[in-house]
Amino acid sequence: MVSPLRERLTRATSSTYENPPDFLIEAHKRSLDIVQCNQYGPTGGLPRFTETLARIYSPLHNRTLDADSNISVHSGGTEALLSVITAFIEPGDEVVVFEPALIYMNYIHRYEPSQRMDFQIGRTERGSFTENEATRKPMLVRNEGLTVIFNGFQIVNTPHTLGKVFSAEELSIIGVEKDIIILADEVYEHLYYTPSMPLPRIAAINDNIARQTISIGSIGKAFNATGWRIGYAIGDKDLIRHVKNAHIILSYTTAGPAQVAAAVGLEEAERNGFWDRHRMAMKKKIHDLCAVFGAHFIMANASSIKIPANYIFPDNLSRKPKDWKLSWFLLRELGVATIPVDYLRFVISKPQAELELAHE
Numbered sequence: 001m002v003s004p005l006r007e008r009l010t011r012a013t014s015s016t017y018e019n020p021p022d023f024l025i026e027a028h029k030r031s032l033d034i035v036q037c038n039q040y041g042p043t044g045g046l047p048r049f050t051e052t053l054a055r056i057y058s059p060l061h062n063r064t065l066d067a068d069s070n071i072s073v074h075s076g077g078t079e080a081l082l083s084v085i086t087a088f089i090e091p092g093d094e095v096v097v098f099e100p101a102l103i104y105m106n107y108i109h110r111y112e113p114s115q116r117m118d119f120q121i122g123r124t125e126r127g128s129f130t131e132n133e134a135t136r137k138p139m140l141v142r143n144e145g146l147t148v149i150f151n152g153f154q155i156v157n158t159p160h161t162l163g164k165v166f167s168a169e170e171l172s173i174i175g176v177e178k179d180i181i182i183l184a185d186e187v188y189e190h191l192y193y194t195p196s197m198p199l200p201r202i203a204a205i206n207d208n209i210a211r212q213t214i215s216i217g218s219i220g221k222a223f224n225a226t227g228w229r230i231g232y233a234i235g236d237k238d239l240i241r242h243v244k245n246a247h248i249i250l251s252y253t254t255a256g257p258a259q260v261a262a263a264v265g266l267e268e269a270e271r272n273g274f275w276d277r278h279r280m281a282m283k284k285k286i287h288d289l290c291a292v293f294g295a296h297f298i299m300a301n302a303s304s305i306k307i308p309a310n311y312i313f314p315d316n317l318s319r320k321p322k323d324w325k326l327s328w329f330l331l332r333e334l335g336v337a338t339i340p341v342d343y344l345r346f347v348i349s350k351p352q353a354e355l356e357l358a359h360e
Contacts, residue, residue: 020225023268028261037256045073052263062204069237075251077187077218077231083246157185171202175209187218219262228258
């Protein structure tokens with residue numbers, strides 16, 4: 001039996017409690033009857049899946065992708081991210097991320113003393129992109145006058161969990177420095193609410209930027225199938241070969257039936273208009289919960305919330321920062337579950353009844 005506390009904790013995650021579309025589930029059932037799917041497959045991904053990805057993403061990246069050399073299949077977008085970071089980050093390297101960045105911090109901390117520079121993008125007055133006139137290197141100028149030149153390894157997730165979508169102009173500035181590797185986390189590519197304009201992708205800006213960029217996608221995020229653990233990395237062959245080497249060490253290969261089902265699902269979603277319906281359904285959830293924020297995740301600044309001075313926390317929380325303690329306080333006292341990431345994170349990918357309850 002699941003305790004009430006555990007149930008509340010589970011509701012704080014991005015699990016949807018809603019099945020993937022029927023056509024994807026049926027495709028998975030059929031793939032179980034394919035003998036080859038139930039054995040070890042190519043570590044870089046089954047051709048049925050990689051060829052589908054190459055066909056779909058070639059026009060999105062403005063170049064012809066090779067299914068074998070430009071694509072690597074992973075056991076979830078998370079493992080794809082870790083494979084890239086494992087392949088390229090070394091101690092002392094400079095890593096630029098945009099806060100809040102929950103997942104990347106766990107990985108980059110493994111490579112201390114790597115330098116991490118965090119830039120907040122939640123409010124436009126905190127910083128803006130510009131270009132150093134002398135070196136033509138990209139910079140981010142913050143309101144306190146700090147100027148930082150990008151070098152090393154740059155992580156860009158767009159659409160960002162705050163709802164920020166980087167424009168093509170901003171992505172061009174990020175990618176102008178030729179001596180960096182760019183990790184483009186695009187797992188929320190289908191949660192983009194301006195269908196009249198294509199989602200700006202940094203790998204599609206020009207050939208030079210494409211050669212230094214690795215883009216990450218996720219079948220789990222796209223189809224509400226996070227338990228399937230199917231993700232992929234797309235990039236230049238000289239980058240992807242290193243990512244594949246890291247993948248072999250981390251997980252070796254990825255579930256075959258789910259790969260074949262994902263290929264069928266991507267094709268069927270194109271054919272039957274699934275992406276538009278899914279996008280509108282998610283937009284309604286956002287509107288119903290809080291029309292102000294307009295994002296897949298709501299990141300709440302809780303700095304003004306005060307916890308009673310005499311409140312008793314468990315021993316394992318006594319030395320945790322305030323966001324951890326506040327998350328525990330809200331869970332125990334109000335039954336509201338959040339995830340501490342400096343801010344408090346709330347997720348809208350829940351059944352409609354739960355969102356209506358949260359709204360009340």
